[in-house]
Amino acid sequence: MTSAETTSFVAGGVSAAIVGFVTIWGLLQFLQRQSTLAFVVYRVIFGLFLFAMLFLR
Numbered sequence: 001m002t003s004a005e006t007t008s009f010v011a012g013g014v015s016a017a018i019v020g021f022v023t024i025w026g027l028l029q030f031l032q033r034q035s036t037l038a039f040v041v042y043r044v045i046f047g048l049f050l051f052a053m054l055f056l057r
Contacts, residue, residue, distance in 0.1 A: 001009070
């Protein structure tokens with residue numbers, strides 16, 4: 001592995017770690033303030049849709 005490849009590899013890993021940390025932190029902050037009811041309703045409706053598509057094809 002060349003020096004340029006190593007630098008790119010390390011930069012990609014560090015940026016992925018930072019973005020992942022910020023994303024998880026933001027999601028946890030959101031979940032502390034908001035309810036998950038809308039997400040639950042969306043998933044139930046989507047699940048029923050998938051079952052309907054499975055049985056009606």
